[in-house]
Amino acid sequence: MISEEMIPMKHIYNKLIRDRIPEIIENDHKTCATRILNDEEYLKCLKSKLLEECHEVMNAEGEDIKKEIADVLEVLEALENTLHIDHQEVLSIK
Numbered sequence: 582m583i584s585e586e587m588i589p590m591k592h593i594y595n596k597l598i599r600d601r602i603p604e605i606i607e608n609d610h611k612t613c614a615t616r617i618l619n620d621e622e623y624l625k626c627l628k629s630k631l632l633e634e635c636h637e638v639m640n641a642e643g644e645d646i647k648k649e650i651a652d653v654l655e656v657l658e659a660l661e662n663t664l665h666i667d668h669q670e671v672l673s674i675k
Contacts, residue, residue, distance in 0.1 A: 597626050624663055631656045 638649040
């Protein structure tokens with residue numbers, strides 16, 4: 582019989598990650614599984630991530646808001662790249 586203390590905890594996040602996150606996890610002597618999304622899945626996840634980051638901006642205080650705004654901009658840039666939208670065109674519409 583194995584006690585519950587001996588069973589490693591498994592976390593399932595189902596979130597977009599930056600490229601180096603698996604490397605960081607493995608350097609911490611842990612394992613992770615990733616998969617590359619198809620275009621449709623990736624677009625859907627980017628849109629969800631944008632909402633998540635906007636909520637974080639709303640809840641941020643003080644200096645933390647700068648980091649959260651940067652995260653929003655990063656997702657917006659990924660959306661522009663994925664949808665082949667010219668950033669300058671977006672700025673001119675703004």
